[in-house]
Amino acid sequence: NAGVTQTPKFQVLKTGQSMTLQCAQDMNHEYMSWYRQDPGMGLRLIHYSVGAGITDQGEVPNGYNVSRSTTEDFPLRLLSAAPSQTSVYFCASGIRQVAGNQETQYFGPGTRLLVL
Amino acid sequence: AQTVTQSQPEMSVQEAETVTLSCTYDTSESDYYLFWYKQPPSRQMILVIRQEAYKQQNATENRFSVNFQKAAKSFSLKISDSQLGDAAMYFCAYRRPVHGSASKIIFGSGTRLSIRP
Numbered sequence: 236n237a238g239v240t241q242t243p244k245f246q247v248l249k250t251g252q253s254m255t256l257q258c259a260q261d262m263n264h265e266y267m268s269w270y271r272q273d274p275g276m277g278l279r280l281i282h283y284s285v286g287a288g289i290t291d292q293g294e295v296p297n298g299y300n301v302s303r304s305t306t307e308d309f310p311l312r313l314l315s316a317a318p319s320q321t322s323v324y325f326c327a328s329g330i331r332q333v334a335g336n337q338e339t340q341y342f343g344p345g346t347r348l349l350v351l
Numbered sequence: 352a353q354t355v356t357q358s359q360p361e362m363s364v365q366e367a368e369t370v371t372l373s374c375t376y377d378t379s380e381s382d383y384y385l386f387w388y389k390q391p392p393s394r395q396m397i398l399v400i401r402q403e404a405y406k407q408q409n410a411t412e413n414r415f416s417v418n419f420q421k422a423a424k425s426f427s428l429k430i431s432d433s434q435l436g437d438a439a440m441y442f443c444a445y446r447r448p449v450h451g452s453a454s455k456i457i458f459g460s461g462t463r464l465s466i467r468p
Contacts, residue, residue, distance in 0.1 A: 268455075277355075277442060277458035278396075293455065325396060327456075340456060342388075342396035 237261050239343035241326050247349045248316040256311040256346050258326030264341075266329040267309040268293070269301065271322040272345075278325060284309055316350045323347050353378045355445050357459035364433045365467045371418075372428045372462050374443030380404075385419065386444040386456070387428045389437075399441070402426065430464075438466045 242257045260267065268283035270293075280293030284303040298320060300312040309328075313320060324347075329340035354377045364370035376385070387399040402410045402419050409417050414434075418427045430437055443459040 270458075275360075275460055277460045278456075279458075280455055283455060323394060327396070340398070345394045 241343035245347045258309045260328040264328035270325045355459040359462045361463045363465045374426045384446045385426045388442040390440040
């Protein structure tokens with residue numbers, strides 16, 4: 236298993252440009268999510284999905300769109316990049332909890348985004 | 352709303368010594384999960400240890416153990432026999448039970464741990 240993969244590793248954008256951050260997992264996990272990490276603020280949830288065709292907003296969804304057409308993929312789209320979106324982005328996947336048993340989220344390696 | 356607070360932005364420990372990282376949280380739920388994640392310079396997030404709130408026994412994973420005080424809403428991480436490879440950012444995290452909704456994790460702001468050789 237490759238686990239959770241993210242591409243690209245690093246990207247520079249100009250203000251107003253659009254781009255898609257890719258996330259894929261090969262563990263057949265129902266749950267996937269996107270976080271952004273900024274200095275001194277920990278990780279903040281942007282969007283999440285509990286299965287193909289189902290997405291919902293997290294803490295900081297503005298400026299980002301997501302879709303979940305397959306179980307494996309969960310891309311994050313920036314429609315019009317802004318300097319405030321300069322951050323490190325993490326994708327995670329996990330097993331939806333069943334009967335109070337174990338549940339673990341697996342994180343990808345991250346994408347560093349710089350918006351000028 | 353649930354919150355997670357890590358009051359120690361930075362900690363330092365001598366190699367082979369023991370260090371404890373603090374974490375407090377606020378929730379009105381009675382059932383939930385708590386986690387400690389490690390983020391080394393590679394920026395990958397690595398799950399260190401997990402605690403279920405309904406379990407009174409403190410979780411342990413090799414050199415890592417927690418002190419879970421449910422009434423005080425405290426969840427500290429103890430690292431014994433510290434090694435140079437333990438140097439990283441450590442995040443405390445909370446997740447409420449799923450029960451038909453999504454599994455959202457709330458993170459603290461992190462504690463940067465350095466190891467002195």
